[in-house]
Amino acid sequence: MYPFNYHKPASVSEAVSLFRNADDPMYLSGGMTLIPTMKQRLAAPTDLIDLSGIPEVSGIEVSADRVRVGAFTRHNDVVRSPEINKTLPVLSHLAGLIGDNQVRNRGTIGGSVANSDPSADYPAAVVGLGATVYTQDRSISGDEFFLNLFETALHPGEIITHIDFPVPTRAAYQKFPNPASRYAVVGVLIAEFAGTIRVGVTGAGPCACRASGMEEVLNQNLTVAALDAVEVPDAGFNSDLHASAEYRAHLVKVMARRALADLLGQ
Amino acid sequence: MKVSFKVNGQAHEIDVPPNTLLVEVLRETLELTGTHVGCDTSQCGACTVHLDGRAVKSCTVLAPQLDGVEVTTIEGIGDSENLHPMQAAFRECHALQCGFCTPGMIMQAIDLVEKNPGLDSQAIREGLEGNICRCTGYHNIVRAIASVADAKPASVK
Amino acid sequence: MSEVVSQAESENQGIGAPVRRREDLRFITGDGRYTDDINQPGQLYAAFCRSPYPRVRIDNIDASEALALPGVVAVYTGQQLVDDGLGDLPCGWMVKSKDGTEMISAPHPPMAATVANYVGEPYALVLAETLQIAKQAAELVDTDFTELNAVVDLAHASGSENIYEGIENNLAYEWALGDEDATKMAFARAAHVTTLDLTNNRLIPNALEPRACLGMYERGTGDYTLYTTSQNPHLERLVLSAFVQIAPEHKLRIIAPDVGGGFGSKIFIYSEETSVIWAAGKIKRPIKWVADRSESFLADAHGRDHITRAELAMDEMGRFTGLRVKTTANLGAYLSTFGSSVPTYLYGTLLAGQYKTPNIYVEVQGTYTNTAPVDAYRGAGRPEATYVVERIVDQAARELGKDPADLRRMNMIQPEDFPYETPVALTYDTGNYEASLDKALEMIDYAGFEARQAEAAERGKRRGIGLACYIEACGLAPSKLAIQLGAGVGLYESGEIRMNPTGSVSVFTGSHSHGQGHETTFAQVVSDKLGVSYDDVEVIHGDTGRMEFGLGTYGSRSLAVGGSALMVAAEKVIEKGRKIAAHMMQAQVDQVDFENGQFTLQDSNQSVSIQEVAFAAYVPADYPEDLEPGLTEKAFYDPNNFTYPAGTHVAEVEVDLETGVVQLVDFVAVDDFGHIINPLIVDGQVHGGVAQGAGQALMEHGIYDEYGQLQTGSFMDYTMPRADDLPDFRVDTTVTPCTHNPLGVKGCGEAGAIGSPAAIMNAVTHALGNKDISMPATPEKVWRAIRGE
Known part of the structure; x- marks a missing residue:
């Protein structure tokens, strides 16, 4: 070093x-x-x-419609927070799939989100739940936060202080881990807000993004079968030793089906 | 830079460059060589120790981050006359062969059992995600941890 | 197998008892002493400059900037080692081509001098006061390379540019074994022929402790000492002395302290350790080197990497009449220490498997490529052979519409056929293959498979079952034959038993333990044989300064060869003790019996213990006149044959049809290892081997891209089996004792890795509706197979 x-x-x-x-x-x-x-x-x-x-960037605050997670909150604190488990269980579940126990004992939500690793889990939650990322200067919509591979809307020197997650009616996350590193080859988070569906995808492309095609279909017809009609083009998807772009596109659909089945309690 | 922290209950003040890793402090500065280094990508878990009661990979913690913390290493949980129950279980179940992953495996196993009551064998396997063993095929490690967790080994499918 | 009984319940600590390992106490408390735990005052730290390209000419090395960095002590280049008169790193087994010519070894200087031939090959060594400085300085060494065309693709290597002048088609040898004409005839007459193309994937050993060394030079005496992660310190000393010419053997001491796993990768004599001990003499300061994991990936010898076409001829009943195998074996850029023998004598000779195939012919093209050298990795040749035989037998069964177990059974060598001479140069001494098969089928509930398959289908999973009935050969022997076949060293093992004056026993073995538990099992053997307390026996190994010679641990040989040496030495101790005891009891030697540690005068109640005899031997007040004092005996044991462990492994897998993920859901291993000294340790060896075999079948693959760069260079990309990838294993044994060693043991270290890849891949193939895919069966590959690609 x-x-x-x-x-x-x-x-x-x-x-x-x-x-x-x-x-x-x-x-x-x-x-x-x-x-x-x-x-x-x-x-x-x-x-x-x-x-x-820095005390300003830590702490968890939960209300009926919002979960606020300080940027320095370690993954296992999200996994084990009784309040988050009760109000936004999908976030605890997702955090429990990050890395391994030792990593979850050190890694923080702010660090993960600020890094915009294309195969990180938290970005799926930021996008899929429509979170708002707060910095010392401003708030950034989750939809506009991730720009590219390891690139975010943060300016140089800008610090994430906390992230607000709106509480959906129900939500689910499914991850296909890289067999070697256990990062997400593909992760899909589906959330339902008062009849509106959001789908956040990580792992597939250069950064986390929404799957608008799936959202449109699911807003019309919230069934697993409805997803069959959705085309997931692999253009611009990542490709590596463990998964080609084509396979990733397929996995997006499979993980979406499984997440939706979980969400629907099937 | 100067860093003050406790290791295995004993207070230390050390003066090391900021780019020193916790595992280097343990192995080189404090000569606690029970904590091992098996990779350079924070994957293998051989360097696992407890930092304020939580299992962490000591190869991925910088010395300056230690100020005011308590570290527990394999040397701090028991000795040959007075083994920690997890150490005893590893021996009883032949849960080690070359022994290189063992200290990290035991430290993670202790954290796993302490934080998760009622572990079954599948949960133990998942809880060892961050620790690689090349010798045992994990079978006896899972058995050893299960014996401490008082969980029944999963029935064979 | 062994129901675990706690140590307290198991009073017996002799042969056959599940004694808890004594070495564990230091490992579970953090008190193990691995090479990196040892430091010397004033030591320097080494970092290597490694070739960034697969094939280059090294035009110029400018170390001035590196040397200018404060704390840098020296930079040595590969050329300096050559100029200093060091010899090449030799390959220890000369393999002859089928036309009778000797294999052609590529020149392999201890560090790359004028050319480098794989990514990661070291070509310069930087020494500095701290590791940080050494690493930084290594980056500052400015090297001019000329990139040359690299040969990376094994399948096309022989038609590519020659890597080495004078080595045509990049072939080190074209080896053959068996009767080509008779085999051809068998195929001409066959009622059915099954053909299968197979790949045996390249593996990277990844013992959890990376290679490391600490080299020292004593100015006053000129003695060299090298602490190193070795499976065979005496062999390392022999090679460094006789071939590399670091120092004469008596001035070179190699110590392999606690070693964190080997799996073959720590047998070999590598550049780094060689350069460090040389440099320690040059600079006259201790030097420490510890590999980063990324260095282990690049520069440890890899394993396997074969491309094979196999053909099996059968008569109308399905009886095997001929097997023809053609294999292209990747040797990497250089012939590593035993690289030549693995795809030949440890592979071709095993192609009879458990079957009475009368005609077998195998050809192997040993091929150079610009990749890391390939050498023995757990199983070394036998997993490759088993993979060929057991995959093609399964394929044949499907083609013939027969049950794979039935087809195997019909062709098996029967108990009455032993000793059985195979058409590929081995004589199996004993076995009962059907016994293992029967037991394994019963344990897996073979008959109940369809119900499990149906239940899995309801969950959307395709379940498959696969068998492998393997044979292997351990304890390579005898020396004379092996040396005739090209081996450069003997294949015996040494052992020494010192009865100390107060009755405790120090046991010295040339075997080396790096996880196998010799300190426990060898103590069990000796305490049992001498009738002394297990706690009074200490086993010492791994130091050329403490034991006179040894050939180390590889090929599952330790107990069969090293343990046998101790049995012979113990016999000598007893024989000498008998003379002393006879004198003490004023009797004739032939009137004295020995049992359970007591020398007893026949037809009397007179006896003396072995401890009393030992005391008398060291304090010879009243002592036979014609006998030397002391009670220390040694033996070199040279077996007259291999041992032949065999067994049946059965795997069940479930394939997720949507994702292609294959889950190993059940695994049964029934092995015949002959007599068992410590069932706890034997089970553990099988578990570990099976995990590595499962890794090969489902996860692990060392991949170079077309530019010769290693793509799987860390645990982020090279998939190591983890706890949640594997099921609980179910293991049991059958026993036919080895007929030719005093313990009746066969060896158990590699069997798990030998049988399991074929069993698992047969299960995957079965699950996929007989669609053949190459190892490893990774999710995307399986998904594509499901889609019919």
Whole structure:
């Protein structure tokens, strides 16, 4: 690992100011992606700004129609939160499928979302549940947050403080894990809000996105069979050793069918 | 930089560069070599220790992140005269062969059993997702953990 | 198999008892001592510069920037090792081509000097005060390469550009075994011929402890010491001394302390360890090197990697009349230490399987490619052979409309046929193949399969069942024959038993334990034989400075060969003890019996214990005049044949028709390992082997892209079996004792990995409605097969 300067600010404003004054800084949240990348000498920030000491970015708040998760909330805290399990169980379920137990004990929702790894799980929830991502400066709609491979709407230095998830009537998430890394080859989250369906897909393309074709069909006819009519074109999908674009497109449909079956309690 | 933390109940203040990993602190600075390194992508779990009571991969924690925490390693859970029940179960069930993955496997197993009451054998298998063993085929590891969790091994399909 | 009885209930700690392993205490408490746990004051850290391309000429290495980095002590290039007079890394087995010519070894300097031939091949060594600095400096070494055309695709390697001048068609050898004409005749007369094209996928061993070493040089004496992750320290010393010429054997000590798994990959003599011990002498400081996992992927010897066409001829009844096999075996860029023997003598000789096929002919093209060297990996040749035989037998059964178990049974060698001479050079001493088959079928409830299949279908899963009846050969032997066939070393093992004056026993073995539990099983054997307490016996291994010689652990040989050596040594201890005891009891030697640790005078109640005899031997106050004091005996045991473990493995899989995911849902192994010393350890060996076989069948694949870059270079891409990929395994044994070693044991280390790939793939093929796919049966591949692609 290349050398770097370490900082542990106590507030968001201090973090942002450290960021602005460094040559090539990066924020450190759970570190589950960043630290392995630095170990392999594939990233060499001059300054690491550790967000773990900032009270503003932690905590879980649950109301009847909204779940607010502080950016520094570790995955296992979402898995084990009784409030989230009660109000938004799909989020706890999804968080429980991320990485492995040790990773879930360190990794944070803010770090995962800010990274926009195309095969991460949380982005499916941000998109599929229509979450709002809050930073120190503004709020960003989940639909507009993920721009591309490892690219988000965040400006340099912008810090996610928390994410608000609206509570759907019901929702389900299905994941096809990469057999080696256990990242999502494809993950599909389907949620129903007062008669409107949202479908969030991760793993398939360069970043998480909605499956509008599926949404249209399901808004008309909320049955598993209705999904059969939906074409999932593989153009622009990822392709690697474990799954070609064509296979991924197929898996999007299969995972969507399974998620919908779960949602419908079938 | 200076970092103060506890390892196995003992307070330490160390002075290391920020780009030092927890596993390096344990193995090199504190000479606790029971924690092993089996990969460089945070996949194998051989380096698993407890940080404030939670299993983490010590190859993916930076020394500066340790300020004020409590770390427990394989050396801190029991010794040969006074084995932790999980250590004893691993021996009793022949849940190790070369022993290299074993410390990390035991530390993860303890976390798994503590946090999840009523584990069955499938849940144990899923709970070992972050730990690779190349020797045992996991069969006896699952049995050992089940014996501690007091879960019945899953019936053969 | 063994119902686990707790240690307290099991008082017996001798042969056959499920003794809990004594080595476990240090491993479960973190007190194991692996190579990376050992440090020396003043040690330097090594980092290697590795070829980024599969085939290059090294034009210039400019280390000035690296050397300028504070903390960098030296940069050594491959050329400097050559200039220093070091010899090549040799291949230990000369294989002759079918035309009688010797195989052609590609030149293999200890580090790449003028050319590099696979991605990851080391060509320079950087030494620095810290590991961080060493790694940073390695990046600063500025090397000019000229890229050359690389040969990556095994199937087309022999028609590609020659990698090495003088090695035509990239073939190290074209080896053959069996009677070609008779086999041809059998095919001409066959009523039915089954043909199958098979791929045996490249595997990357991935012992969980990466290779590591600590090299030291003692200025005062000129002694070298190398701590290293080796399965066979004496062999490493022999090669480093005799061939590489690091130092004479008596000035070179190799210590393999606790070693975290090997599976073959730690048998071989590699560039890194060789360069480190050389550099330690050069710079006169200790040097530590520990591989990153990514280095293990690139530069550990890989396993398997065959392309095969097999044909099976049968008569109208389905009796096998001929087997013809043509295999292209990937050797990688160089012949690794035993790379030549694995796809030949450890493969072709096993093609008779458990069957009375009268005519067999096999040809193997040993082929160089610009990939990492390929050598023995758990099973080494026998999984490949079993895969050929057991897949084609299954295919034949389907073509003939016969039950695969019935077709096998009909062709099996019967108990009365032993010793059975195969048409491929082996003589099986004993076995009862149907007994294992019957037991396995009963355990899996073969008759009940259709009900399970129907139940799975209701869940949307396609269930398949597959068998493999394997044979293997362990404890390669005898030395004389192997050496005639090209082996460069003997195949015996040494053992020494020292009765200490106070009656405890120190046992030294040339075998090496890196997970197998020798410290326990060998102590069981010796305590049982000498009638001393198990707790009084200590087993010591892995240090050329403490035991005189040894050939190490590979090929499931430790107990059959190393354990037998200890039995012979123990016999010598007893014989000498008998003389001492006779003197003590004022009797004739032939009047003294030995049993349970007591020397007893026949027809009397007089006896002396072996401990008393040992004391008398070291304090020879009243002692036979013609006898030397002391009670220490050693033996070299050279078996007169292989041992032949055999058994039946049965797998059941379920295929998710929507995703193509194959789940191994049940696995039964019934193995005949002869007598069993410790059933707990035997079961564990089978479990681990089966997991690796399941990995080969369903997950693992070392893949190079067309540019020669390793695509599966980390655990993120190379699928290692994890706990949730596997079911509980059900294992049992049948017993026909080996006829020619004193323990009647056969070896159990590799069987799991030998039988399981074929059993699992037969199950997958069955589930897919007899559609054949190549290993590993990964989800997308299976999905495409389901779609009829």
